[in-house]
Amino acid sequence: MRLSKSFVPTLKEVPNDAIVKSHILMLRSGMVRMLSAGIYSFLPLGYKVIKKISQIIREEMDAIGGQEFHLPALNPREIWEETNRVEAFGDILFQIKNRDYVLAPTHEEIMTYHARNVLKSYKDLPQTWYQIQTKFRNEARPRSGIIRGRQFLMKDSYSFDATPEDLDKSYEQHYEAYRKIFDRCGLKYFIVGASSGAMGGSGSQEFMVKSDAGEDTVAYCETSGYAANVEVATSRVQAKVRDAKSEEVKEISTPNVKSIDELCEFLKIDETQCAKSRVYICGDSPVLILMLGNDEVNETKLEKVLGGAIRPAHIEELKELTGADAGSIGPIGFKGRIIVDNRLKDANNLYSGANKNDYHLGGIDLTRDVKDIEYADLRIVKSGEGCPISDGTLEVFSAIELGHIFKLGTKYSQAMGAMFLDESGKENPIIMGSYGIGVDRVLACYLEQHNDEKGIIWEKALAPYQIHLMGLNMRKQEIVDASEKIYGQLSVAGYDVLFDDRPDAQAGFKFNDADLLGMPVQVIVGDRKLKENKVEVKLRATGERFDIELNNLLTKVKERLG
RNA sequence: CGGGGUGUAGCGCAGCCCGGUUAGCGCGCUUCGUUCGGGACGAAGAGGUCCCCGGUUCGAAUCCGGGCACCCCGACCA
Numbered sequence: 001m002r003l004s005k006s007f008v009p010t011l012k013e014v015p016n017d018a019i020v021k022s023h024i025l026m027l028r029s030g031m032v033r034m035l036s037a038g039i040y041s042f043l044p045l046g047y048k049v050i051k052k053i054s055q056i057i058r059e060e061m062d063a064i065g066g067q068e069f070h071l072p073a074l075n076p077r078e079i080w081e082e083t084n085r086v087e088a089f090g091d092i093l094f095q096i097k098n099r100d101y102v103l104a105p106t107h108e109e110i111m112t113y114h115a116r117n118v119l120k121s122y123k124d125l126p127q128t129w130y131q132i133q134t135k136f137r138n139e140a141r142p143r144s145g146i147i148r149g150r151q152f153l154m155k156d157s158y159s160f161d162a163t164p165e166d167l168d169k170s171y172e173q174h175y176e177a178y179r180k181i182f183d184r185c186g187l188k189y190f191i192v193g194a195s196s197g198a199m200g201g202s203g204s205q206e207f208m209v210k211s212d213a214g215e216d217t218v219a220y221c222e223t224s225g226y227a228a229n230v231e232v233a234t235s236r237v238q239a240k241v242r243d244a245k246s247e248e249v250k251e252i253s254t255p256n257v258k259s260i261d262e263l264c265e266f267l268k269i270d271e272t273q274c275a276k277s278r279v280y281i282c283g284d285s286p287v288l289i290l291m292l293g294n295d296e297v298n299e300t301k302l303e304k305v306l307g308g309a310i311r312p313a314h315i316e317e318l319k320e321l322t323g324a325d326a327g328s329i330g331p332i333g334f335k336g337r338i339i340v341d342n343r344l345k346d347a348n349n350l351y352s353g354a355n356k357n358d359y360h361l362g363g364i365d366l367t368r369d370v371k372d373i374e375y376a377d378l379r380i381v382k383s384g385e386g387c388p389i390s391d392g393t394l395e396v397f398s399a400i401e402l403g404h405i406f407k408l409g410t411k412y413s414q415a416m417g418a419m420f421l422d423e424s425g426k427e428n429p430i431i432m433g434s435y436g437i438g439v440d441r442v443l444a445c446y447l448e449q450h451n452d453e454k455g456i457i458w459e460k461a462l463a464p465y466q467i468h469l470m471g472l473n474m475r476k477q478e479i480v481d482a483s484e485k486i487y488g489q490l491s492v493a494g495y496d497v498l499f500d501d502r503p504d505a506q507a508g509f510k511f512n513d514a515d516l517l518g519m520p521v522q523v524i525v526g527d528r529k530l531k532e533n534k535v536e537v538k539l540r541a542t543g544e545r546f547d548i549e550l551n552n553l554l555t556k557v558k559e560r561l562g
Numbered sequence: 563c564g565g566g567g568u569g570u571a572g573c574g575c576a577g578c579c580c581g582g583u584u585a586g587c588g589c590g591c592u593u594c595g596u597u598c599g600g601g602a603c604g605a606a607g608a609g610g611u612c613c614c615c616g617g618u619u620c621g622a623a624u625c626c627g628g629g630c631a632c633c634c635c636g637a638c639c640a
Binding site: 009012013014015016017018034088089148204436470472473505506507509512515528 | 568574575589598599601633634637640
């Protein structure tokens with residue numbers, strides 16, 4: 001492709017509304033332009049990369065027997081009512097105003113719809129169906145460029161199996177295919193255990209890329225390789241040891257003491273002697289949560305324990321339920337379910353709120369003073385805590401979710417009546433899995449990981465062009481002749497070449513654009529070298545330069561690019 | 563949805579507090595000339611509903627009210 005004729009609008013300056021690296025690079029290199037918040041147009045250069053990523057995905061999906069579909073993004077709302085997900089998605093689901101349609105945020109329903117009409121026998125199973133398609137989600141706050149948009153490209157696939165064992169196989173195949181895909185794309189990623197969330201199902205894992213621009217938080221142990229989304233992560237922390245002797249419960253006046261830190265300061269005690277209370281509402285019922293000291297409640301874990309959505313109690317509700325404000329709430333006398341974090345298992349001599357403003361209780365013995373306690377792991381893990389499966393230490397950091405694989409089970413097939421007959425003639429719901437990759441996030445993550453102060457550094461697999469050829473001074477006929485000839489040779493040899501043939505751009509301009517656009521190999525045709533019948537080859541990744549004889553160029557390029 | 567910020571030429575910004583010539587600067591763009599291996603130089607140009615609507619005023623980019631858009635933090639997030 002000739003740069004003089006292509007639409008690759010590079011930017012010297014950083015547009016003011018781009019903050020994250022990948023976003024800046026996409027804008028500067030002319031790959032994307034924003035149309036509206038969270039809605040981006042891919043320009044030719046960016047779309048070329050998207051096509052490369054898609055191709056890798058297709059190859060690996062086809063390799064595990066996947067069959068590519070193309071489903072409509074515009075869906076009748078009634079299909080979404082069948083699984084009750086109009087309500088579940090809430091405001092995230094785009095709804096069409098002048099007809100009863102929605103814009104699909106994912107495609108479980110539509111795939112299940114097709115499955116139920118066709119997959120009637122165990123002989124029809126297993127099936128793996130996938131597509132690469134635009135999804136729509138009405139995100140409240142799009143951010144970080146393409147990383148969280150209202151419209152994005154996703155590869156979503158769905159497996160249909162007759163038995164849980166077969167689902168395990170489909171899941172495992174996807175796991176391996178995803179590793180191949182991300183490896184081929186040149187991404188450094190890791191795989192974490194995750195929460196299935198509102199998707200339902202029994203198991204799920206996420207493919208994560210470490211990045212400050214990420215919206216997920218993961219805990220990772222270098223020593224053991226343990227990695228988990230903090231939503232489900234556990235750590236090796238010491239539980240409170242029960243004292244030999246339980247003291248009597250005593251009421252203590254604690255004026256203006258609200259937080260655990262203030263309580264410790266006021267009573268000259270350690271935070272591990274305190275039980276912090278949090279009240280949540282699940283359905284219509286209040287639940288009191290007790291945590292050791294300053295431990296934070298992991299709401300995802302709590303939802304799993306309670307089996308439903310929760311929200312923190314409002315200030316007025318707290319007053320009504322306990323007679324006290326936040327900061328003076330405690331387990332003794334609380335009317336409602338009480339769930340205590342494992343770290344406080346059977347603890348005694350604890351300090352907690354008295355359910356009376358400005359008072360706390362000391363000497364609480366959970367086994368003696370509180371009836372009907374349930375225990376569960378409810379903590380959010382913190383950096384520096386022990387790894388749960390080794391003697392290593394957990395590191396907690398943000399990450400971008402690139403892909404997610406789910407064992408869905410029968411949630412959708414049951415709701416939508418996708419049934420098959422097994423060998424004994426008995427009707428069963430099809431067992432499903434669903435698997436997603438954020439295609440444009442692959443691009444964003446790649447850029448987050450492969451850049452320097454000059455711009456992008458493409459590796460062969462995703463590079464929009466393999467070679468960036470520059471004719472430095474295109475007013476000199478010998479340079480025009482030589483670079484045109486090289487352009488022809490390289491193209492004939494099968495390389496995708498971006499040819500900077502702009503007649504009026506200065507050398508420095510071309511060099512900087514080439515470094516910004518970041519093709520793996522730069523071929524520089526200039527006066528000086530040409531006099532010796534040579535051109536210069538520069539490798540973008542390392543900055544190494546080689547003077548190459550004209551008739552050796554193809555060999556040299558082959559050496560680098562294959 | 564809460565908090566903060568921004569909106570002036572294609573891009574980056576100044577001007578606004580304290581209203582008053584013809585709204586300015588850098589980059590980019592057009593034409594001509596000189597340059598030509600790390601974002602050149604000179605000359606001449608083109609390009610604006612100063613986000614929108616309303617108000618105050620003799621007069622509004624500037625002051626006041628309302629709205630919209632975008633960015634950041636948080637809440638939320640298969």
